[in-house]
Amino acid sequence: MxxxxxxxxxxxxxxxxxxxxxxxxxxxxxxxxxxxxxxxLPDLLAILLFVGLSLSILSPAQISALLGQDAGFLGIILSLVIGVIALIPSFVVFPLGATLLENGAGLAQVSALMASLMAVGIMTIPLESRLFGKRFAYARNLSALMMCLFFSLLVMEVLG
Known part of the structure; x- marks a missing residue:
């Protein structure tokens, strides 16, 4: 304050x-x-609604079970899948990560989610393919996904 x-x-x-x-x-x-x-404002409200509904549907115990430290590698994979599919503006990613941590998610799982939200975008591949070519778009997204996995495993090893 x-x-x-x-x-x-x-x-x-x-x-x-x-x-x-x-x-x-x-x-x-x-x-x-x-x-x-x-x-x-419309994007912010939609995201706040999404996060609010998600937190009202999922209890901290459920979040911890899905994305908690005990979820281990499977929780990291789930986080990566969610991060690859979701299309969330970058300015929301860090508050979302903090909220998940406060509700029982693990550091490695949240780092996987945040990294994949920022670096990988399945939804944007068509646009990226038109601008840079399909081969580059797929290679960039795949290499970003591998780096997100490596990063989250490193976080799990060092901070877990």
Whole structure:
């Protein structure tokens, strides 16, 4: 909470200074920020709804059973599969990971999920194939998947 107060205070101070220096630029910046926020809001709400529903359907015990430390390698594979299929914006991945950890998921399993959400995209292969070619798209996604698996196994070995 203390960090939030400091950050909000800093934002208020710097915004006031910016407003004092150039009123029009500051207003334009706030207008642009508001437009970006309203464009992101539907995605944010959908993701919050998805996470909220998932957490209301799955108890911490179920999350721990599926993605907990005791789930081991099978939990890592499940996390990788979910991460490869899901299409979640990158700014949501880290809060989602924190929420899963708080509800009993294991570090290796969450790292596999987060890494695969960020690096692998089955849903985006058609676009990637058109831009870079099929061979490159499949090779990139496969190598990213292997690195996610390696990374999560490393996390399980070192931190598990």
């Amino acid at each position: 203390g960090n939030s107060i400091v950050l909000y205070g800093l934002v208020l101070l710097l915004s006031s200074f910016s407003f004092y220096k150039d009123k029009q630029k500051t207003q334009a910046a706030f207008a642009k920020a508001w437009k970006i926020f309203t464009n992101l």
